[in-house]
Amino acid sequence: MNGIRKKTFQCFSKLNHDVEFKLKIQSLCNFGRLQEAINTLFSKPNSLYPSLYPPILQLCIDLRADKEGRLIHDHLMRNGYLLDLNLNTKFVIFYSKIGDIENAHKVFDEMSEKSVVSWTAMISGFCQNGYLREGLDVFSVMHRSSVKPNQFTYGSVLRACTSLMCFDIGIQVQGTIVKSIFSENLFVQSALVDLHSKCGRMEDARYLFEQMAHRDVVCWNTLIGGYAAQGFADESFVMFCSLLNEGLVPDQFSIGNVLRACSCGRPLFRVNQIHGFVVRLGFESHGVVIGSLIDAYAKCGSVRSARLLYDLMQEKDLISCTTMITGYAREGSGSMDALDIFGELYRLNMGMDAIVLCSMLNICANIASLCLGSQIHALALKSQPEWDVALSNALIDMYAKSGEIGDAHRAFDEMEDKNVVSWTSLITGYAKHGCQEKTIALFEKMEDNGVKPNDVTFLSVLFACSHTGMTDKGREYFGSMINMYNISPRAEHYACMVDLFARAGQLEQASELLSKMNLKPNASLWGAILGASRTYGSLSVAEEAAKHLFDLDPDNSVNYIVMAGIYSEAGLWEEARKIRKAIVHRKMKKEPGCSLLQNNMKRRGTVQRDTRSIPFYSYKEIERATSCFSERHRIGTGAYGTVYAGKLHNDEWVAIKKIRHASRR
């Protein structure tokens, strides 16, 4: 009897001890004291007790504790412990969270038993680590097995389809969801709205949204964002207002999404309105919201407001700096401010990525600063282990606009994956350099390589044709653009064609083309017509073009000056006088142009010139400088104006830039 009592007591005592031990570990885990929990666990020889491990492993997952999690896995494997379904699933999640997808897959592959949770862990593991195709493959294996997906499985798979823009697979998944018990699940429905939105099917997205019995702020945000991303700015804004009317409180996502809709050249007062909400909702210190606001102000033309917000930001980061830099790049005249911000970003070690380098190269291209551009190139080589297509494209453009078409071609040749923008950038470079044979040869090579040209490619090719008198070739390409590539010509293409015909003296052809055109002309096209009629056309055509231009672009003094010139040439002095009087009356003035001269253009890399010290020259000084050129080329036109390269008698090259703001009020 005593023996039994003793044994029972020992049993209880051990049990109590085990419970106490487990509680101690649990408590350490609850307080996030991972290392102490592990030390306690390993201090007992019986620490293979299965229920001790899940809390510690969960903490490793939460803390992304790479070393500790691996140590526990290793400990269990070395002791020959057979992991149960729960623990194995936790290891799949652990390895996925720390980005070791190979080990996650290994654990998953070796599991003798799998549940919906383990399948879902593997699918989302692949998806979260960017292996979207693999995630979908696992889902399809799961689908063939008898395991039924849950709402988390559907969420992951729909997300993968959305990211891959695999609408067909997404629709198949939707088919299985409709038949499942998750068709009314809010998360699943939101993911479906997102899939349809991102794939450009806004009507279907809206239908799904309307069908939902209950809607939370997340699914409203999804639709607001969908409309914004697909360019339906008004619908996005209306949805945002409806969200407010429903009595829901917008969150940071709602604000970010609707700001995106306000930032496509929409009126500034919309951004101001949303700014009001940002203040009222207390998001003034929210980095992402303020970042979106800065971008919206910059894109709506108020770089000054953007800068004020940026300066107030307490924690600036790589993205907010890039937003500001890009805002300045777009504006054109603020490149010195952009350089200051880039300097700050560099000094404060905020990181460096392809996007900011891309924006910087864009600025270098527009100011044709080969010196700065090659420094950014060097920085990109040092900081970017993997080359990004857009970055390479920006590099081609920078070298081409800085007059180094050979280096632009080299950058192009070094690219492994070229896209239509890469080809177009180089084609444009050659076209602007006046190398018509190269332009045409490259365009044909592009077609031979199976790369489909786009509307911009044709603008460059047509530009090259019109500027080199290849009228027939230009007409042929214009035809193939429409018939072979199904690209509808925009007013800019017609402007190119009018220019092409006018330069060749074929006015009837130009007017025939315009009469067949089913498009409302814009300022660019009327400008081409005005230019053409100045050289060859009738006064009535010029007058009509000028009338439209005065209406479309009333502050551009160039159009008034050209029209006054046409009247003068026709001997209509009174009419010419009236136009000139209008220039004075409208307080437009043609400011004297100023140009920029950068020496040592060919000696890049040797002179680290501070771009702020590049001097500005008056026209007279430029004339004096260019008079001694033995060769001169027009090498490009950017947001800043036209860039010329001139060769001095000592064989040194200089770049000359005519700033375009001269014609603006």
Added chain:
DNA sequence: GTAGGGTTAG
């Protein structure tokens, strides 16, 4: 389940 920055032309 949703949110901020980039490349060609004009």
